[in-house]
Amino acid sequence: MAPADRPVSENTFRVRYAETDAMAITHHSNYIVYFEEARSHYSREAGADYAEFERSGYWLTVAEVHARYIVPTHYAQLITARCWIEALKSRMIMFSYEIVDAETRQVCVTGYSKHVCISHDGRVSKIPESWLARMKNGLPDP
Amino acid sequence: MAPADRPVSENTFRVRYAETDAMAITHHSNYIVYFEEARSHYSREAGADYAEFERSGYWLTVAEVHARYIVPTHYAQLITARCWIEALKSRMIMFSYEIVDAETRQVCVTGYSKHVCISHDGRVSKIPESWLARMKNGLPDP
Amino acid sequence: MAPADRPVSENTFRVRYAETDAMAITHHSNYIVYFEEARSHYSREAGADYAEFERSGYWLTVAEVHARYIVPTHYAQLITARCWIEALKSRMIMFSYEIVDAETRQVCVTGYSKHVCISHDGRVSKIPESWLARMKNGLPDP
Amino acid sequence: MAPADRPVSENTFRVRYAETDAMAITHHSNYIVYFEEARSHYSREAGADYAEFERSGYWLTVAEVHARYIVPTHYAQLITARCWIEALKSRMIMFSYEIVDAETRQVCVTGYSKHVCISHDGRVSKIPESWLARMKNGLPDP
Numbered sequence: 001m002a003p004a005d006r007p008v009s010e011n012t013f014r015v016r017y018a019e020t021d022a023m024a025i026t027h028h029s030n031y032i033v034y035f036e037e038a039r040s041h042y043s044r045e046a047g048a049d050y051a052e053f054e055r056s057g058y059w060l061t062v063a064e065v066h067a068r069y070i071v072p073t074h075y076a077q078l079i080t081a082r083c084w085i086e087a088l089k090s091r092m093i094m095f096s097y098e099i100v101d102a103e104t105r106q107v108c109v110t111g112y113s114k115h116v117c118i119s120h121d122g123r124v125s126k127i128p129e130s131w132l133a134r135m136k137n138g139l140p141d142p
Numbered sequence: 143m144a145p146a147d148r149p150v151s152e153n154t155f156r157v158r159y160a161e162t163d164a165m166a167i168t169h170h171s172n173y174i175v176y177f178e179e180a181r182s183h184y185s186r187e188a189g190a191d192y193a194e195f196e197r198s199g200y201w202l203t204v205a206e207v208h209a210r211y212i213v214p215t216h217y218a219q220l221i222t223a224r225c226w227i228e229a230l231k232s233r234m235i236m237f238s239y240e241i242v243d244a245e246t247r248q249v250c251v252t253g254y255s256k257h258v259c260i261s262h263d264g265r266v267s268k269i270p271e272s273w274l275a276r277m278k279n280g281l282p283d284p
Numbered sequence: 285m286a287p288a289d290r291p292v293s294e295n296t297f298r299v300r301y302a303e304t305d306a307m308a309i310t311h312h313s314n315y316i317v318y319f320e321e322a323r324s325h326y327s328r329e330a331g332a333d334y335a336e337f338e339r340s341g342y343w344l345t346v347a348e349v350h351a352r353y354i355v356p357t358h359y360a361q362l363i364t365a366r367c368w369i370e371a372l373k374s375r376m377i378m379f380s381y382e383i384v385d386a387e388t389r390q391v392c393v394t395g396y397s398k399h400v401c402i403s404h405d406g407r408v409s410k411i412p413e414s415w416l417a418r419m420k421n422g423l424p425d426p
Numbered sequence: 427m428a429p430a431d432r433p434v435s436e437n438t439f440r441v442r443y444a445e446t447d448a449m450a451i452t453h454h455s456n457y458i459v460y461f462e463e464a465r466s467h468y469s470r471e472a473g474a475d476y477a478e479f480e481r482s483g484y485w486l487t488v489a490e491v492h493a494r495y496i497v498p499t500h501y502a503q504l505i506t507a508r509c510w511i512e513a514l515k516s517r518m519i520m521f522s523y524e525i526v527d528a529e530t531r532q533v534c535v536t537g538y539s540k541h542v543c544i545s546h547d548g549r550v551s552k553i554p555e556s557w558l559a560r561m562k563n564g565l566p567d568p
Contacts, residue, residue, distance in 0.1 A: 013297070017324065017334075018317040018453050022196075022446035022501055028204040029178070029444055032171040033302045040301065040360065050301075051360040054164075062170040066208045075448055076324065076335040155439070159466065159476075160313055160459040162306035164359055169302050175444040182443065182502065192443075193502040217306055218466065218477040306480075312488040313458040320455070338448075346454040350492045 002084055002098060007138040009042040012080045012102045015073050025072035031109045032065055035097045038083035039113070042095070048134035058125060060093065060115040067111035078102035085139055090126045091117055093135070144224055144240060149280040151184040154222045154244045157215050167214035173251045174207055177239045180225035181255070184237070190276035200267060202235065202257040209253035220244035227281055232268045233259055235277070286368055286382060291422040293326040296364045296386045299357050309356035315393045316349055319381045322367035323397070326379070332418035342409060344377065344399040351395035362386035369423055374410045375401055377419070428508055428524060433564040435468040438506045438528045441499050451498035457535045458491055461523045464509035465539070468521070474560035484551060486519065486541040493537035504528035511565055516552045517543055519561070 002008045021027040043050045053060070073079055080102045087094040092114065099109040117127045127135075144150045163169040185192045195202070215221055222244045229236040234256065241251040259269045269277075286292045305311040327334045337344070357363055364386045371378040376398065383393040401411045411419075428434045447453040469476045479486070499505055506528045513520040518540065525535040543553045553561075 014321075014324075016317060016321050017447060018320060018455055020448035021443060022448075022450040023201055023203075024448040024450075027444050028207060029171055029174040032174055033300060036171070036302060037298075037300050040298075044360075049360075051358075054359075059165055061165075061214075062211050064208075064210050065170060066206075068206050069204050072203075074335075075338075076328075076333075156463075156466075158459060158463050159305060160311050160462060163301060164304035164306075164308040166306040166308075171302055175442060178444060179440075179442055182440075186502075191502075193500075196501075216477075217480075218470075218475075307485055307487075312491060313455055313462070316455040316458055343449055345449075345498075346495050348492075348494050349454060350490075352490050353488050356487075 002082055005140045006084055008082050008084045009045045010080050010082050011041040012078060015075055015077045015079060017075050020075050025074060028069055031067050031099060034081050034099055035111055035113055038081035038097055039095045042083045046134050046137055048131050053131055057120050059118050061118055062113060063116050064114040067109055069109050071106060071108040073108050086112060088135060091124060144226055147282045148226055150224050150226045151187045152222050152224050153183040154220060157217055157219045157221060159217050162217050167216060170211055173209050173241060176223050176241055177253055177255055180223035180239055181237045184225045188276050188279055190273050195273050199262050201260050203260055204255055205258050206256040209251055211251050213248060213250040215250050228254060230278060233266060286366055289424045290368055292366050292368045293329045294364050294366050295325040296362060299359055299361045299363060301359050304359050309358060312353055315351050315383060318365050318383055319395055319397055322365035322381055323379045326367045330418050330421055332415050337415055341404050343402050345402055346397055347400050348398040351393055353393050355390060355392040357392050370396060372419060375408060428510055431566045432510055434508050434510045435471045436506050436508050437467040438504060441501055441503045441505060443501050446501050451500060454495055457493050457525060460507050460525055461537055461539055464507035464523055465521045468509045472560050472563055474557050479557055483546050485544050487544055488539055489542050490540040493535055495535050497532060497534040499534050512538060514562060517550060
């Protein structure tokens, strides 16, 4: 469940036909992409646009990803990807996710991902202060 | 690390260009697909072809998936997907994976997935005995 | 160029990170998926929802697809997929597409696709009359 | 039909589960990826590895792609992607493709793609001579 003590971003979109599989449900690998777009959306809403972050010479690499599949979704279904920050440190960030039906709010998939900041020359780096500050906005004091 | 007490299947293939992303590495969501093909390959080698399993009226739905990203891979890189059975029960199966460089054997990504057997009418089912027996082949006694 | 004598549907969305490739642009195969979502959107706007069409026992199979790539697009870019009906016969439908930058309206990719109606038992069929009538809405007399 | 007067490369692989769609066939967008891997394979066999080509400062951008869908393919089906050079000029290359069933040799999908050479600073360029020479190998005199 999304915690009540911090911002949760939501973006809503339809399952694409190409994302379905021979079971006539959304193929499980696509939720990993939905998670990614959910955290992009979160950072955009936080004024910490990820595209700019990359252009400033850094990447948030994916260190770990986990998904739990509860209820399948289907072609053209309107779903909402919810995203919040689970943990934020100087070199690491962890997001959590819920994919819910946009209308019924039934939780379909949950998950999390962990990310490490590296510079474009490949070294693990501190997350740049200005970006970090905006991402921290609204989080409870650690 | 793949355990020594049970069969480990291996299939080797190249990273596709379409699987790379703007970081010029394999996008992390593709490993979830590599895992799936690795378990397909395992079952084929075990004489328990998954395509036939589906035709017999069952599905192995994905209940959970996890990946840990250690070293990135790149376009055209020859990689080997290693797969073994971590746990096998009457209604549940758990696979583990290692994606390694085909030549250096460096471990790039590890992961696991959990699956539940359902019949085509949507009910959680026992895994059919004949398929189960072939998948059990070579596993240590529980 | 989209013709002035018929409806053109538009849906706007962002390029996903997973859709970029090692050239740091949107991989060309994704536009084929954008085309598909554009025609889904068109049919939904025409009151001829494709998901319902499928449930009624038919498929619109893809017989041919063509894309011309003019200007690359990038991660997080807001793009608009424009779609219109080029030709509509009792058993065949042809859509055309333009992918444009949502803000500048620069045309990035154009294309078309041809589709044949088949029933779920695999036979080429006439497009059901009720669906056809709604798709014909607004088209010039043939 | 592949012409008899020039080399045709072949690579054989299985349709992945993630590539199927709710019609239980290979989603049509995946053939665009198969085409790409087929031309990668062609260039590798010609001793003109595309990964090296990129590292030398160039890209072969996709200007146009076309596919015609004749017979659907299915999960785990063994298919062969055949590829040959249709036309080769100083700045442009055109490939043709046939996706056939690996066993029956039935033609399932055909297509072509056109490519323009650009340098990494974005300018249309002549294809580097050494790469061009290897790709020309075996082609009929123009």
